Amino acid sequence: MRGESSAxxxxxxxxxxxxxxxxxxxxxxxxxxxxxxxxxxKAFPHYFRRLPSDFLKDEWNIYxxxxxxxxxxxxxxxxxxxxxxxxxxxxxxxxxDLKAISSLLLDTILKRQRLTPKFSNHFLSKVSEIxxxxxxxxxxxxxxxxxASPSKYIGIDGEQFALTKLQxxxxxxxxxxxxxxxxxxxxx
Numbered sequence: 001m002r003g004e005s006s007a008x009x010x011x012x013x014x015x016x017x018x019x020x021x022x023x024x025x026x027x028x029x030x031x032x033x034x035x036x037x038x039x040x041x042k043a044f045p046h047y048f049r050r051l052p053s054d055f056l057k058d059e060w061n062i063y064x065x066x067x068x069x070x071x072x073x074x075x076x077x078x079x080x081x082x083x084x085x086x087x088x089x090x091x092x093x094x095x096x097d098l099k100a101i102s103s104l105l106l107d108t109i110l111k112r113q114r115l116t117p118k119f120s121n122h123f124l125s126k127v128s129e130i131x132x133x134x135x136x137x138x139x140x141x142x143x144x145x146x147x148a149s150p151s152k153y154i155g156i157d158g159e160q161f162a163l164t165k166l167q168x169x170x171x172x173x174x175x176x177x178x179x180x181x182x183x184x185x186x187x188x
Contacts, residue, residue, distance in 0.1 A: 031073035
């Protein structure tokens with residue numbers, strides 16, 4: 001038992017120890033850095049600190065360092081707060097590649113919701129109210145009226161994007177089941 005307690009104390013001490021030099025030449029604890037393989041962290045390098053390149057030189061080193069660092073606090077996935085902030089940035093048009101980033105965030109949220117632990121109900125309620133999801137063009141479905149009021153239109157580099165909230169949305173795979181307010185006529 002004494003050995004387990006010593007090991008736990010050692011790991012806990014490492015969690016708070018500033019031991020990695022960041023790009024700003026300041027020693028920081030491992031918990032200030034993020035998983036270099038996570039796509040969300042890669043897409044937002046200005047928000048998250050990446051491990052210095054010395055730790056990422058070859059695959060074997062990456063594996064060993066990541067395993068050690070994940071035990072002492074390396075941020076492996078974006079937190080609920082991180083994702084809310086990033087979704088708000090998309091809704092505000094503060095991202096470079098809106099299509100790719102919107103899709104990445106939506107995929108991340110949907111994939112992570114299938115895992116354990118799942119997102120909190122509070123997070124799901126908050127994220128469902130943020131208009132960060134691109135709407136699908138349904139003009140090929142002539143019986144469906146265009147959305148009367150998507151949650152938000154954003155213009156970036158001369159291109160218009162319609163963004164909507166998850167709340168009340170349906171997937172494009174169900175678009176043929178949508179009803180219309182247009183009158184129905186019979187052709188002879």
